[in-house]
Amino acid sequence: MRGGCLPRDYELEELYGEQIRAFKIWMMQRGFTDSTHNEYLREVLAYLKSLKGLEVTEASKVNVIGFLVSKEKVKDQTRNRTLSAIRTFYVALIDFEMATRNPALEVKKSKTEKNKNPVYLEEEDLVDSLQYIEGRYRNRNIAIFLLMGYCGLRVGEVHRLDLKDFKKTKGTIVVFGKGRKWNEIPVPELLVQYLIEVERERITPYSKKEEAFFVSQKGKRLSIRQIQKLVSQTFKAFKENNPKVTDMNLSCHKLRHSFATMLLKNGVDIRVVKELLGHASIETTMIYTHINDDQKKQAMSTVNIPISIVS
Missing domain, CATH: 1.10.443.10 (Intergrase catalytic core)
Structure with missing residues (x-):
């Protein structure tokens, strides 16, 4: 269901509830599709869980990279999509003046996927x-x-x-x-x-x-x-x-x-x-x-x- 949290994430709601709600509102305001909304929310909730109580504003480039590395053997495209979700999360927080910097911007996207040519018809x-x-x-x-x-x-x-x-x-x-x-x-x-x-x-x-x-x-x-x-x-x-x-x-x-x-x-x-x-x-x-x-x-x-x- 759109806007819902992952099962058993009551602790996340308690620790990061305000930021999660802000992110949901920001995505709806920007007109994200249901699929993107749900996918980004799922990735961000998993990222927040990896912070283990650390304040979102105190998270660094190391925390973002650590989370990406923890996702075992994912394809470049999947890794970049996860990074995009986290970047967007911080953009939303900055927009609502709940953060001042975006540590995910300091992490580079996978070059393999970045340089991959799109499929097209002549x-x-x-x-x-x-x-x-x-x-x-x-x-x-x-x-x-x-x-x-x-x-x-x-x-x-x-x-x-x-x-x-x-x-x-x-x-x-x-x-x-x-x-x-x-x-x-x-x-x-x-x-x-x-x-x-x-x-x-x-x-x-x-x-x-x-x-x-x-x-x-x-x-x-x-x-x-x-x-x-x-x-x-x-x-x-x-x-x-x-x-x-x-x-x-x-x-x-x-x-x-x-x-x-x-x-x-x-x-x-x-x-x-x-x-x-x-x-x-x-x-x-x-x-x-x-x-x-x-x-x-x-x-x-x-x-x-x-x-x-x-x-």
């Missing part, structure tokens, strides 16, 4: 994958796919999209993203036409107050799980007919990766890509500036070794 593969979108509500499903693959929306942002967020005359959508931030994004003309058609075909919701743009056959807002299932089924069929992507772990978020990579490859300024993706920091956008094998080969093809030096 533009031609992204186009091919659209052919495998099926179902009774195909126009709706294509529009959802295009919003993630050609506008870079997160699955939660697609889920939260309301009728009022589609500005037909301007050809834009208004997205409510992470950190409770609004972002107006220009939409490609073909997608505008799909969105107009989806709105025309939209099932009348059972509730008159329901303003969801994407509605299920049961007359309710299409859930995140339903959107993920749609994308998963599409990629499954796509993989079965395309051997070169068989081993790729494709998902909703990989469509977002593909969008970012496509823009940067087309020479779009990284600052513009940052704004379109709704990133708080350009460092987050930097992960998409990876170089692929074809680019490496193209670069090396320009290198000419004079025959005279080897003859």
Whole structure:
């Protein structure tokens, strides 16, 4: 249950109850999803337990590293996620003037994970994958796919999209993203036409107050799980007919990766890509500036070794 504590953490409530409550309020205020809220809370409670009564404000870099080391043989991604939760916890406390420093910022993230290239589809593969979108509500499903693959929306942002967020005359959508931030994004003309058609075909919701743009056959807002299932089924069929992507772990978020990579490859300024993706920091956008094998080969093809030096 959201906002709940782990079983038998009465002592933690007694020792750190005020900080825990502040962290919960801060995450809700910032619009964290339920899954992130619960995951971060779970990690922070485990971290607080490791302090064994030490004041949160007295904890140091050593305490944070000690806790990370105590999590036996975890993957780099898991370690970084735990560190991110602890960093966020201290950010919340500083925001509420319950702490003055963030010892977790002094701990570096794993370089292995930090330097790992995101999985993405090349533009031609992204186009091919659209052919495998099926179902009774195909126009709706294509529009959802295009919003993630050609506008870079997160699955939660697609889920939260309301009728009022589609500005037909301007050809834009208004997205409510992470950190409770609004972002107006220009939409490609073909997608505008799909969105107009989806709105025309939209099932009348059972509730008159329901303003969801994407509605299920049961007359309710299409859930995140339903959107993920749609994308998963599409990629499954796509993989079965395309051997070169068989081993790729494709998902909703990989469509977002593909969008970012496509823009940067087309020479779009990284600052513009940052704004379109709704990133708080350009460092987050930097992960998409990876170089692929074809680019490496193209670069090396320009290198000419004079025959005279080897003859």
